[in-house]
Amino acid sequence: MVDFLTLGFLQRAIVAAALTGGLCSAIGVFVVLRGLAFIGAGTAHAAFAGVALAYLIGAPPMPLALVFGLGTAWITGLLEERGRMKLDVSIGIFYTATMALAILFIGMMKTYNAEVYGYLFGSILSVTSEELQMTGALAFLVVGLLGFFSKEFFFLAFDQEMAEASGVPARRFFFLLLTLIAITVVVSLKIVGAILVFALLLIPPATAYQLTSSLRRMMLYAVSIGVLVSIAGVLLSFQFDLPTGPAIVLLATGVFFLAVAFSPKHRPKPALS
Amino acid sequence: MAHPHPAHTHPHHSDHQHGKPLIRFEHASFLYPHGPALEDITLEIADGEFLGIIGPNGSGKTTLLRAILGLMPPSQGSLRIFDCACQELRCHHRAMIGYVPQKRSVDPYFPITVHEAVMMGRAGVIGLWRRTGRQDREIAHHALEDVGMAEYEDHPLGALSGGQQQRVFIARALAQHPQILLLDEPTTGIDTTTQHTVMELIQRLHEDLHLTIVLVSHDINLIAPLAERLALLKTRLYAVGTAREILRKDILAQVYGPQILTTDQGHVIVADHHHD
Ligand SMILES: Nc1ncnc2c1ncn2[C@@H]1O[C@H](COP(=O)(O)OP(=O)(O)O)[C@@H](O)[C@H]1O
Numbered sequence: 001m002v003d004f005l006t007l008g009f010l011q012r013a014i015v016a017a018a019l020t021g022g023l024c025s026a027i028g029v030f031v032v033l034r035g036l037a038f039i040g041a042g043t044a045h046a047a048f049a050g051v052a053l054a055y056l057i058g059a060p061p062m063p064l065a066l067v068f069g070l071g072t073a074w075i076t077g078l079l080e081e082r083g084r085m086k087l088d089v090s091i092g093i094f095y096t097a098t099m100a101l102a103i104l105f106i107g108m109m110k111t112y113n114a115e116v117y118g119y120l121f122g123s124i125l126s127v128t129s130e131e132l133q134m135t136g137a138l139a140f141l142v143v144g145l146l147g148f149f150s151k152e153f154f155f156l157a158f159d160q161e162m163a164e165a166s167g168v169p170a171r172r173f174f175f176l177l178l179t180l181i182a183i184t185v186v187v188s189l190k191i192v193g194a195i196l197v198f199a200l201l202l203i204p205p206a207t208a209y210q211l212t213s214s215l216r217r218m219m220l221y222a223v224s225i226g227v228l229v230s231i232a233g234v235l236l237s238f239q240f241d242l243p244t245g246p247a248i249v250l251l252a253t254g255v256f257f258l259a260v261a262f263s264p265k266h267r268p269k270p271a272l273s
Numbered sequence: 274m275a276h277p278h279p280a281h282t283h284p285h286h287s288d289h290q291h292g293k294p295l296i297r298f299e300h301a302s303f304l305y306p307h308g309p310a311l312e313d314i315t316l317e318i319a320d321g322e323f324l325g326i327i328g329p330n331g332s333g334k335t336t337l338l339r340a341i342l343g344l345m346p347p348s349q350g351s352l353r354i355f356d357c358a359c360q361e362l363r364c365h366h367r368a369m370i371g372y373v374p375q376k377r378s379v380d381p382y383f384p385i386t387v388h389e390a391v392m393m394g395r396a397g398v399i400g401l402w403r404r405t406g407r408q409d410r411e412i413a414h415h416a417l418e419d420v421g422m423a424e425y426e427d428h429p430l431g432a433l434s435g436g437q438q439q440r441v442f443i444a445r446a447l448a449q450h451p452q453i454l455l456l457d458e459p460t461t462g463i464d465t466t467t468q469h470t471v472m473e474l475i476q477r478l479h480e481d482l483h484l485t486i487v488l489v490s491h492d493i494n495l496i497a498p499l500a501e502r503l504a505l506l507k508t509r510l511y512a513v514g515t516a517r518e519i520l521r522k523d524i525l526a527q528v529y530g531p532q533i534l535t536t537d538q539g540h541v542i543v544a545d546h547h548h549d
C-alpha cells in the first residue's frame with residue numbers, strides 16, 4: 001500500500017476522488033431533500049453534450065460544458081417554478097435532447113476521439129495537477145457557499161414557500177443551488193464521468209438519509225460516506241485493475257443497501273421517489 | 274364603497290379598540306393562471322386583533338393568507354402590508370409575519386429535528402449574513418416552551434403526532450417574534466381534543482403576547498368563539514363583523530347555500546360539509 005501512495009498519478013487520483021466524492025455528496029444532500037434528482041441527471045448529460053461540441057469545434061471543453069449544464073439547470077428550474085409541466089416530463093425531454101445533441105456532435109467528428117469518452121465514463125487515473133487545482137478551487141467555492149448559507153439552503157430544502165414567506169430570499173437561493181449543482185457536475189465530469197456523477201450526487205446523501213433524523217448530521221454523514229467510498233473505490237480499482245467509476249459507484253451502492261438494512265427508520269424503501 | 278352584495282356588513286362596523294391597520298386591502302383582486310381566486314377584497318386588519326376567515330373549500334382563504342405574506346401581488350386594486358406594496362416588501366417585513374401553512378403531507382422521514390425546524394424561524398429574522406447563535410437557540414427553546422413542546426426538542430419531527438407537529442410549526446412562527454400570526458386550518462386532521470388544545474394555545478398567544486392573529490378555518494364553530502371579527506369569504510368578501518353579526522342564516526346562506534342551519538346556541542351546521 002505504501003508503494004501505491006508514492007505513485008504521483010495515484011496520489012492525484014485519491015485526492016481527486018475525495019474532492020469530487022465530498023463535493024457531490026454535499027450538494028447532493030440538497031438535491032435529494034429538494035427532490036431535484038432529475039436535474040442532476042439532465043445537467044450531467046447536457047454538460048457532456050457541451051464537451052462533445054467543444055471537441056467538434058476545437059474549443060476548450062469546460063466552459064461549454066458549464067454553459068450547457070447551467071442552461072439546462074436554469075431552464076428546468078424555471079419550468080418547475082411555473083408549474084407548467086410536470087418536472088419529470090420536462091427533464092425527460094431535455095435529457096433525451098441533450099443526449100441526442102451529444103451523439104450528433106460525436107457523429108460529426110471526422111475522427112474517433114477517445115478523450116470525449118473520458119468525459120462520459122470518467123478518467124480519474126489521468127487527472128493532471130492543473131485539473132486537480134481547478135477542482136479543489138471550485139469544490140472550495142461550492143462547499144464554502146453551502147456552508148455559509150446553510151440555514152437558507154436547509155430551509156429551502158425543507159419548504160421553499162415557507163422559507164420565502166418568512167423572509168428568506170428562497171427563490172434566489174433556489175437558482176443559486178441550481179448553479180452550484182451545475183458547477184459541481186461540470187467539475188466532476190472529467191473525473192467520474194457524466195453517468196457516474198449522478199450516482200455520486202444521490203447515493204451518499206440517500207445513504208445518510210437512512211441513518212439520521214437531523215439535517216446537519218445528514219450532511220456530515222453524506223460527505224463522510226462520499227469521501228470514504230470514493231477513496232476506497234480508487235484503491236480497489238487500482239489493486240484489482242478495475243475501472244474506477246464503476247468501482248466507486250458499486251461500493252457506494254453496497255453501503256446504501258447496508259444502510260437501508262440497518263436503518264433506524266426501518267424503512268425498506270430508498271429516499272428517492 | 275362598492276358592496277358586492279346587499280348583506281355586506283361594513284368592515285368598520287364593529288368597534289374594537291385596536292391599533293393602527295397593519296394590512297389594508299382596497300378593492301384588491303388576485304389571479305391564478307386559471308382565473309380569479311379573490312375579487313374586490315376590501316379589508317383592514319388592525320394591530321392586535323383576532324380575525325377569523327371562514328368560507329367553504331376553494332373559497333380563497335389560503336390565497337388571502339398568501340396575499341398577506343406578499344407572495345401574490347394584486348392584479349387590481351391595492352394591498353398594503355406594513356404600509357408597503359407587495360413589490361416593496363422586504364425580507365425583514367416578511368419576517369414580521371409568522372405563517373403556519375395549511376398542513377401538507379409532510380414526509381415523515383424527512384431528516385429534521387424539532388429544534389432544527391424551529392430554528393428555521395430565525396433564518397429570515399437574522400438575515401443572510403449572520404449565523405444562528407446561542408441567542409437564537411434560546412429563542413427557539415422559549416418558543417417551544419410557549420407551545421408546550423420543549424421536551425421534544427431533539428425528537429425527529431416526523432415521529433410526532435399531527436397535533437404536536439402543528440404546535441412545532443406554531444413555535445417556528447413564534448421564533449420569528451412576529452407581529453402577525455397567520456394560521457391556515459391549524460386544526461385540520463387533528464383529533465377533537467387536540468383541536469381544542471391548539472385553539473386554546475392560539476387564544477393564549479393572542480392574549481398574552483398581544484399577537485395579531487389571522488386564523489383561517491372552514492370549521493365555523495371552532496373559530497367563532499375566539500375570533501373578535503369574522504370574515505366570510507367565497508372569492509368575494511361577503512361579510513365582515515362579529516360572530517353575532519355574521520352567524521345568521523341569511524348571511525351564511527349566501528355562501529353555503531340554503532341548507533345551512535343555525536341553532537339557538539349559535540352553532541352552525543353546514544349540510545354539505547366536506548373536508549379536503
Ligand atoms: N397554486 C395555485 N395555482 C392555481 N390555482 C390555485 C392555486 N392554489 C389555489 N388555486 C385555486 O384558487 C382557488 C382558491 O383556493 P384556496 O385559496 O386554496 O382556497 P381555500 O383555502 O379556501 O380552500 C381554488 O379554486 C383553487 O383551485
Ligand SMILES: [Mg+2]
Nearest residue numbers: 334335375457
Ligand atoms: Mg386552504
